[in-house]
Every structure is written in structure tokens, then in C-alpha cells.
Amino acid sequence: MVWHAVNQPRLLVNPLLHSLLPLAQRRGVLPPQLVRKTSLAKQTLPASNLRVSPQDWWQLLQNAQQALPNSELWQLLSEDLIQQSYSPLLTAVTSAPTWGQALHWLKRYQSLLLPLEFALTERHGDFLKLTLLPRLGERLGALAAPQLLAVGVLINLARAHQVAVSEWHLSWPLAAEVALPSAWHKWLGSIHTGPLLTLHLPWQQLSQAKPGGADEQPALAQALSFCQLQHQHARYQSLLEQVLRWLLVRISQQQTVSIELLAQHCNLSVSSLKRALAHHGSHYQSCVDSVRQLRLLQLLQQHPYNNTELAQLLGYANPNNFRRACKRWLGVCPDHIRANLQPLFS
Template identity: 40%
Template sequence: MCHGSTNDQRHLLGKPLVQALLPLSERRGVSSAELLRGTTLSVQKLKLNNFRLTNHELMSLLASAEEKVNDPHLWQLVTETLFRDKLSPLIDLIIHAKSLKQSLVHLSRFQNLLQPFLFTPTQQFGSSLQLDFIPVSGLSGKMGQHCYVANCKVGIAILLMLGRSRGLAIEQWQVYLPKEISPLPIWSKWLKSINSRPISALTIPVSQLTEKRPERDLPRYYQALSFCQIQQQTKAQSPFLLTIFKWLENQIEMGGYISLKELAYEMGVSLSSCKRLLASHGYNFQQVYDLVRLHKLLNLLQQHPYSNVELAQRLGYSNPNNFRRACKRWLGMVPDELRRQSSTLFVSTRIT
């Protein structure tokens, strides 16, 4: 017999973060009506079992909570609620997977069942696996920044809770945050240090990837896997952004032709449909292309101090000057400055 609430929570599959967030906000003096003000959502809509949030609606809600709920512990409490109450079958799936490696595969495949975008395809550097968190928002200005901050904090909190639930030594993990994002208070008890980096990231020792969970509930695992597969089929846009990210990375690596038309063809949709799908995730084509290039640039500099010409070639720029201008636009600094700072961008800062 399967235990837990997975079987009873089918109507929550589309909005687990909302189920965790609204009660916590209420207890901190921010009513649901206030939290939803300025978004296209309403309490009545959210109560409908068949109502599913779009990426833009969820991002608006996360941004609103980041702005209005004055509690630095909020996103950790939201994450703990997700795990404690099993508000998504994905939680059971990643907890009871046979290894952390399998958990990450599931989390990558089904990540949109929790929030629009958690992390990019993983990279291995030496003895560590790195997961980068890319900004996702359909919002502009201050709300867009709130959205990015909330999304990164929730994403990293989910992974840290996963590590703890599996009994792993997460004190060996490393968290990287841009300077404008403050770590959650509980992380000071779990981690030895917090690191500085233009894009949020988390690294995990490769040696932990194959450690098996000592108490694994196989019936619960397979039930959760079935529910996630069913839910993913009803959310056709779920893998869209991650698929684009992988395609762009591969095209850059292989020197292939890159354009919105080529992307639409690869995705099997019309040009206009491709634009709409990108917009639903808060992007236009050039923005997501730039993010992939920035992600690749930071990872290249972790491997070797490449010259500007080498970096331009590896990122698909025919002219190093165009690469230089793009780097200035992305990070507010030219490649030479970034290269000089690369030794400090990725160093640890002691948590006090």
C-alpha cells in the first residue's frame, strides 16, 4: 500500500507553489487578495481544481511575494511545505529515486511541475557537478528582478532540501549567487560558504551522485513517476525552454546556423508560435540566445583564461569586437575585466 498524499493531490499538480505560498503569506499579514493584486490571478480562479497557472502568472505571484512578504525565511518555509506535505508528485519522485543522479534527471525533466525553470543542463568541472539557474521572467523592471530573486532562491532551496532528505552531506555543496541576491538564513547552518558569481549556481560533489537512499519506497516512487508523466503530457510547454537551451548550446558548440526560423523548424512549430512560446516564458529569441552565450562564457572561464578571440569564436561571434560589446551589455564589464575578476568571482566568502 502506498503512503502519503500523492494520490489525493491530483488537483494540486498544476500549482504546488501556490498551495504552499498563500497560507504562509496569510500568516505573515499579507492576504491572498493583496498578494494577487497587480496580477491576472484571483482567489476564485485559484480555487478551481482544473485551473492551471501559466508561467507568467506564476512568475507574477512569486515576484509579488518577494516584494510584499517581509520575511527572509519565506522561500525556505515554502520549500519545506512542499516536501512535508508532498504537494507535487515530483517531490516523492526525487526523494525515492535510487540515486541523486536519477533525482536530478527527473527534476530536470519535470522541473516545470514545480516552477517554470530551475536549472540548465548540468556541467562537470573537476570533481563537482554544476547546475546554473537562469533568469526567467515575463516581467520588467523591479518586478522582473523580484521574480528572478524568488525563482533562484526557491530553486536552490529545493535542491538543498532534496540533499537533506536523502541524507547527503550538503555541507560539501557550494552555492553561487549574484551580489544582489541574499542567501536564505538557514543556509548559514547548512553550508560552509556562499560564493559570488554573475549567474546563480550550485555545485555538488560527483562522488555523491551515486549514493543510494537508505530507505527507498519503490511503490511510492513508481506511483509518483506515473503521475509526473501524466501531468507532463498535459503541459506541452513544460520542456520547451530547456529544449531550446540545449539546442542553442549544441548549435554554438558545433558552429551550426542559429536563427529564430531554424529554431522554429527544430521545435516543429510555426515562426509565430515559436515567438509566442518564448514570450510565455518571458523571452524573445535574442534574449535567450544571449543567456545561453553568457552561461557558456562563464563556464569557459572556469576552465581556462581564453583570449578574446578564442572566446568570440567559441561563442559564435565572427568579430571579437561584437563579443566585447555583448559582454559589456550582459555584465557591465568588458571581457578583459571579467577575466581579471574571474579568480574572485568564483571564490568562497565565509558565512558569518
């Protein structure tokens, strides 16, 4: 299943700043350094009702990664976010009766929490496989700050549920030149390299009940009510999900794709569709490229197709054009991906 994060991340922007600003200041980094190149630079900090676009959110985390290059940043930040109960969504997920329900709410309200463009979930044997992808148009093999925060949030939420993260397996992008927090090396069952950022969680953990969860029901009900209210105001969510799903189906079935056909499918003019995509800092070609990347990895996991076959399956008339696109997407050629896409579990 593919889902898309399209709403302004209102349920985490202010909580993030509550945690990030003092953490940065203790290390000599002042707020102007963190909010440069964002609209936050023109707003009063701290504030209770900041207006932040998805692009601002992404830039804020990138600024933090550059200003605070310590690998422990994402563990400290995600741990503080959860412990301080700054976010109603994190409160709801932390208070969920089971770990499976917690993941369900993260999925349902992801657009209000994590600045990921889309993520892929599937059952992989006895594991739930979570693939965390960068935003549309970014190189798939790259690793951005939002993904690091996402992993930290997932790990620390699981620990709050007393879920054994020692049974988890993390696949780290081959092209990533980022050090992981030392705690993750200590806690996680194993860490491998691969083409994408992927977590494998034991399927049986989904039904695990949280100890003492009954005492948290009042806080849970209030937090969920707020999340549902915010979720109703998400803009363009159904449209952008529709765009990605349509592209994935058409490309998987080797059917023609074009912005004109897509606009017709969405009952919009081409110009209106372009404006909707631009609202989220994206455009048609970046959507196509991102879906082709996903489809490429799906195909390679199914069968060792050669480059000519892959080019045809992905709609490229020339295998050389496909090979160059793959190098641009992932930083490596198809042969390298094929050699490293061995399943972690039999």
C-alpha cells in the first residue's frame, strides 16, 4: 500500500521546535541558523500557531542536520518529542492499546506527523516491511533528515510500548554517508546495507498489548479527537494519492502515461493539476520518476531482469536512457542494485 503525506505537518512543527530549539542552543546553535531559507525566519519564535509549508518543514530538518552534525541528534530529538508529550498524535500513538493499532494511527495520520512523501508497507514472511522513502524528486538512495527522524520516532514509540526492537532489522541505504546513533546499534537486532531505508518488524508484535494501557484511555480519546479534526482539513490529500496510485497502476501495466491523461483521470485541467502538485513543491515528472523508482525495485525483487527488460517494463525505449535514469535516482547502476537486492530473510 502506498500513502502520501500532503498536509502541513501541524501536529509536529511546534512540538519539534519546542524540542529542537533548546537542544540546539545548548550546543551553541541559535534559532536563525535553524530557520534560514524558511518562512519561519519572518515569524516570531516561539509561537503557538506557526504557519509552515511542507517545504519549510523539510528545510528546517535539513538545517538542523547541517548545524548539528552529531549522529545522536535524531535519537535525542525523537526521544524528547515522545517523553514530553508535545504532540497529540504522538500522545495517541503512545497510548494505543496495541502496537499494531499504534502503527495504524501513524499510517492514517502520517500527513500530520512525518514529512515523508510516501512509504510502502508489505508483509514479508513473518515480518512487516516498512520502506521509508524521500520526498518526490529526491534521489531514492539518498538519506534526508526527515527519514532519520522517522526512524527515531518509530524506535522510541516501540520502546514506549515495550516492544522488543532487538527483534527489528534495519536496512540502511547504500549511498548514505550518515552515521547512525549509537543507541540504534545497541538496540536493533541487525543493521544491513541496501538500496532503501527499510525496517523489518516481526508480524507477531502487532498484536502485542501495551502494559497499563487502560489507564491512558481518557488522554487517548482526547488526542484522537484532535487528530481527526486536523485530518479533516488536509488539503489535496485525496488528489495526490490518486496521482500516485494512477501512475503506479499504469506503469506496472506498461500503459501510456502523460500529464494530459492524468489530468483527465483527475477531472482537472492540466494547469489546475500543475498548481495542485506545485502546492506541495512537486511536479508531474518528479511523480513519474518516483513511481518508476519504486517499480524498478519491485521488479528486481521479483526476478533478475536485465537492463533491456527493465527499460521496456518501465516505459523506456532506450536501455541506455534507463541506465542513466537509474544512476541519477539511486547513485548506482542497475547491476549494482541487482547484486545487492538480496532478501534479508528467507
